[in-house]
Amino acid sequence: MTKLIKILFLLISILTYGQIKTTKVIPKEDLNTSKPYDSLSNFLGEDVYKYIGQELYLKGTYESSRHYGYRDFKTTTNDESNLLVKSISSNTKVNFGENVYKCCNEKGSYNSKYEDLAEKYFEVLDVTEKIHESSALGRYHEKNYYYLKLKEKSSGDILYYEYNSKYKHSFPFVVVGFYEKLKKNYIGKKFVFAKNNLKSIDLNTGKPIVSQLGDKWECIDITVDENTYELSLVLKDKLGQKLVWEYNYFFPEKLYYFFTAEEAEKYGRKFGIENWKTILQGNVKIGMTKEMCKLSWGEPNDINTTITSSRKSEQWVYASNYLYFTSGILTTIQ
Numbered sequence: 001m002t003k004l005i006k007i008l009f010l011l012i013s014i015l016t017y018g019q020i021k022t023t024k025v026i027p028k029e030d031l032n033t034s035k036p037y038d039s040l041s042n043f044l045g046e047d048v049y050k051y052i053g054q055e056l057y058l059k060g061t062y063e064s065s066r067h068y069g070y071r072d073f074k075t076t077t078n079d080e081s082n083l084l085v086k087s088i089s090s091n092t093k094v095n096f097g098e099n100v101y102k103c104c105n106e107k108g109s110y111n112s113k114y115e116d117l118a119e120k121y122f123e124v125l126d127v128t129e130k131i132h133e134s135s136a137l138g139r140y141h142e143k144n145y146y147y148l149k150l151k152e153k154s155s156g157d158i159l160y161y162e163y164n165s166k167y168k169h170s171f172p173f174v175v176v177g178f179y180e181k182l183k184k185n186y187i188g189k190k191f192v193f194a195k196n197n198l199k200s201i202d203l204n205t206g207k208p209i210v211s212q213l214g215d216k217w218e219c220i221d222i223t224v225d226e227n228t229y230e231l232s233l234v235l236k237d238k239l240g241q242k243l244v245w246e247y248n249y250f251f252p253e254k255l256y257y258f259f260t261a262e263e264a265e266k267y268g269r270k271f272g273i274e275n276w277k278t279i280l281q282g283n284v285k286i287g288m289t290k291e292m293c294k295l296s297w298g299e300p301n302d303i304n305t306t307i308t309s310s311r312k313s314e315q316w317v318y319a320s321n322y323l324y325f326t327s328g329i330l331t332t333i334q
Contacts, residue, residue: 039181042231043168048146051124056150056173059229060118069111070118070172072162073101077128077147101159121153121176122161130162174224174231182222182247186233190216190261194296195282203234203242211237213280216261222247267295284323288330290314293323 037050044050058070076099102116130145148161164170192214200209221234225244232244249257259267268276271292278285279296288296293316300316300323307313316323324332 037175037177039175039177042173042175042178043171044165045168046165048148048163048165049127051148051175052127054124055153055176056122056124057176057179058117058120058122059172059174059224060226061114061172061229066114066118069104069114071111073112073117074147074160074162075099075101077130077160101157122150122173123153125149125151125158127163179222179231182231186219187221188219190218191235191258192216192261192264192280193258194280195257200243200245203244204240209241209243210239211241213277214264216264217243284330284333286330286333290325290328290330293330297323 035050037044037054060066100110100112102112104111104113126149128147128149129141130147132142144165146163146165148163150159150161151157152159193211201207202209215237217235217237219233220236220242223232223234223244224230225232225246227244228246231247233247234242234244236242264276267279271279275288275292278288279292282296284293284296294300297318300318302317304315304317305312306315311327314325316325322332322334323330324334
């Protein structure tokens, strides 16, 4: 009986401790691709993976700069710094232009030819980190740098664009989805400009725009301005005059150059016509509220507050002026 118990105990031990199992784990969700692109921004910064599947339009550039071509378009993801390290270590000569797509322009020896890329459409097939190899550090991701794997729509060429997540101004594309969203949201909207900012040229006649403070301008199209090569709104007034106004002056940061027609009507009723004209002129006057002053001059650089037993005072600090408020009303301009 004792022998039988020992045998049973041995079998139980083998069954309990002798079986190793591998548990299947659900892969961690990739935070970079968990949310789809919402078409609300053209430059995505660190949300670079959301470009996958999007169509990009490559903007042109100033005529005086075209001979330099386009930077950062590659046939492979091997960048010049990696090639340089390899050439030094192996004592072999490396042609730095060998991985440049459509190389090379006359004055941009390692850049792509302007005429071969300008105004072309590209599909984003994939996004990868830019990887460096170092004897000291091994393989590592170069911070802020990625490669967009692209397919040029007309030729079918596969190429790579070196993307920097920090520098919005260096991104040469317009995302087609973003462009379409702008058209949907803003064509048909009307705007009122402030501070007599319409120092522009009529697209129809080439003559200076003639406009009165408070005139309404309707957005009739979204385009790339051939003077700045930036996304711009095409605006038309009741006289048929047309102008282009750069999108960045409208959104995302409102610079108090304009108001929507709905805002203009609302503020005119709320503040009275005379106060509203003062705001549109970019001026302030004694007796204005803080809201009125902010609409006219924008946010102050700083606010200093003084509280006593009877009242609260504020000093608003601007670049070259100070505004003083008592109980929310402008009392002094300095």
